[in-house]
Structures are given as structure tokens and as C-alpha cells.
Amino acid sequence: MSKPLVLATRRSPLAMCQAELVAGRIVEKTGQEVVLLPMLTTGDRQSQWSLEQSGGKGLFTKELEQALLDGRADLAVHSAKDMPTEMPDNLGLVAFLPREDPVDIFVCKEGVAQPKIIATGSPRRRAQATKLFPEAKWIELRGNVETRLRKISQGVEAEATLLAAAGLKRLKIDHFPGLSFRRLSLQEMVPAPGQGAIAVQARVGHSQEYDKINDGQTENAVKIERAVLNAFGGGCQVALGANYCGSTDQLSFFHEKCGIKSLRIAGRAQTDWMDELTGWTKNK
Structure with a gap:
């Protein structure tokens, strides 16, 4: 009998709820047993810190990633919006659960x-x-x-x-x-890249093992949004919003230099529509 998968998660009620959703999906789709490894992150411990002034990057992810790197955990569960665009070379996002309402x-x-x-x-x-x-x-x-x-x-x-x-x-x-x-509608407030999506992180080389739990539509949308985040720099402490809806092919975008914009991107090269976004931020 195979060993249970160890799933690293933050200890907050919401994080534990999200970890339970991932564990349940793994059991449902693969039959593999899962145990949770609740952890405190720097962001949890430093509850008096201003996230804006401290930068925010990695404050809720670093300890979970370290558990993956040193073998204490097989997987880590994150809110996709908390994930920096840069992560350790030998870690990657291997699955996304079906997205909840992102607004x-x-x-x-x-x-x-x-x-x-x-x-x-x-x-x-x-x-x-x-x-x-x-x-x-x-x-x-x-x-x-x-x-x-x-x-x-x-x-x-x-x-x-x-x-x-x-x-x-x-x-x-x-x-x-x-x-x-x-x-709030997308016309009133554009969500953060990845908002509403639960991301599963693992060591590189294990992505195919988790294909069964991955939701392809969510993965595609989050990858588009994270590409926008990467192009305009930063993590959750940047005044940037991006949300892609595959069913309507609508990319909603917010930048403090241009406000709320939207465009369709199907059939267009990423460099093409990314240039359009960049143009909006420079023409203010």
C-alpha cells in the first residue's frame, strides 16, 4: 500500500478549508490517501506587519515551499493569487481546482x-x-x-x-x-490575478501525477493572468488586476495608469495583446 500524500497548508480556517478541498479531490480522482501538514508562515506569525510596507511577496508561501524542498511534504496548497511569479527552480504549479467566483x-x-x-x-x-x-x-x-x-x-x-x-x-x-x-462586478473592480483559484504546488517532475485533479479551464485562465502579472511586475502588493473568462474570451485588466480596460485575446499571439495592455499603461 502506498504511503499517504503529505499536503502542506497554512493553518488559517480558509487555508484549511482549501486544503480539505484538494485532499478530497485527490481521494475522489485517484484513490490516494492524503494527510494534511498545517504550518505557520511568516505572514501568519507577523500579524502586525503591514503587508504593503513589507512587500508581501512570499510571506504566505515560503515555509510551505521549504517543506516541499526538504521532503516533509509532497504537495502544497496555495491561493493562486498569493503565489509570486517567481518560485524555486525545482518547484512548479502542477494543478488547479475548478475556480470559484473570482470577484x-x-x-x-x-x-x-x-x-x-x-x-x-x-x-x-x-x-x-x-x-x-x-x-x-x-x-x-x-x-x-x-x-x-x-x-x-x-x-x-x-x-x-x-x-x-x-x-x-x-x-x-x-x-x-x-x-x-x-x-462588485468586473466593471467596478478587476480581481487579482489568480483570485478564486486554488493552486497545487509540487516538486518538478511530478506534474503528470496530478493531471487527474487538474481543471484545464482554470489552469489556462490563471496562466494568462499570471503572464500579465509577470509582465507588469510584482505580487499581491501591486495595484494590478487581471481576470480572464474563457467562456466569453474576455480579459479584464486594471492598472493605476489606465484604469479598467478589457479585450478579447482568442487567436491572438500573447505578444500582440500584451503590447496592447502595455500601450494602455503608457498613454495616460
Whole structure:
């Protein structure tokens, strides 16, 4: 009997939920037993750090990657939007689960039409939401999803925040006492590259072993979005949004120099449509 696969994951409730989804899919598609290896990352330990000021890159992935490199884990589970475009040479993304709703949710204290203080550590969210709430002040609010919701409902530090729809759905949170939830369209806010997708990372040379759990449509979309991220530099602390919908062939794009744009890319060389994106950011 083969040994169980060891799956490295962060310890947060959302990360554990995502790891359970991956483990369940592996069991369903391959019959292979899976055990979880919950870990604390630098980003988890340094809960008082400003992610924007500390750079954000690798803060939630490095320890999981090290577990892969030293053989303590066979796989690591990540939110695809947290993954830097650069990773150790002998590691790669080998599978993606079917994508959840990629958009953002605006969460606001009930009865507040125009929040004075909005909490987010994401330059992308802040840059786009400033157009919706030009008078608001911005603060960074750390903590897991339920902690942030509770703080907003109390209204002490901030009256509103922005969260990924996918995380809320996976945690089965569609309401919270004292709060209202509003789904933001792609015309209002373009998500982060990879948002809503769960990525599975492994050592190079093992990708074919996980073909059965991979969702090709999600993989294609995330690869396109990560190509945009790579071209314009950075990780989750860049004011950049990219979302590709294969069913409509629509690439939605946000850059602080051009705002929200969209284009179709089917049948076009990547260099062609990437040049169009670059042109938008230079013509402002």
C-alpha cells in the first residue's frame, strides 16, 4: 500500500478549508490517501506587519515551499493569487481546482451608505475602490476573515472592507450580523490575478501525477493572468488586476495608469495583446 500524500497548508480556517478541498479531490480522482501538514508562515506569525510596507511577496508561501524542498511534504496548497511569479527552480504549479467566483465583495456596516474609513491592505482594491468612495480614508486590517468581519461590524477601526467572494463562499459565509454584502462586478473592480483559484504546488517532475485533479479551464485562465502579472511586475502588493473568462474570451485588466480596460485575446499571439495592455499603461 502506498504511503499517504503529505499536503502542506497554512493553518488559517480558509487555508484549511482549501486544503480539505484538494485532499478530497485527490481521494475522489485517484484513490490516494492524503494527510494534511498545517504550518505557520511568516505572514501568519507577523500579524502586525503591514503587508504593503513589507512587500508581501512570499510571506504566505515560503515555509510551505521549504517543506516541499526538504521532503516533509509532497504537495502544497496555495491561493493562486498569493503565489509570486517567481518560485524555486525545482518547484512548479502542477494543478488547479475548478475556480470559484473570482470577484470581490464590498462588506459594509449596515446603515452606512458612504463609509468614512475602509480597511484593506491591497493596493489593487484601494486604487479601484477610491473611484467608488473618493472621500474615504484607508487603513490596513489584518486577521482571518471572521476576525475582520467582526471588527467591521463593531465599526471601531473601520466601517467597510473588501474580501474575495471565493473565500467567503468556501467558508460558507453569506451574511454576518450588522453587515451588508455587495458583489462588485468586473466593471467596478478587476480581481487579482489568480483570485478564486486554488493552486497545487509540487516538486518538478511530478506534474503528470496530478493531471487527474487538474481543471484545464482554470489552469489556462490563471496562466494568462499570471503572464500579465509577470509582465507588469510584482505580487499581491501591486495595484494590478487581471481576470480572464474563457467562456466569453474576455480579459479584464486594471492598472493605476489606465484604469479598467478589457479585450478579447482568442487567436491572438500573447505578444500582440500584451503590447496592447502595455500601450494602455503608457498613454495616460
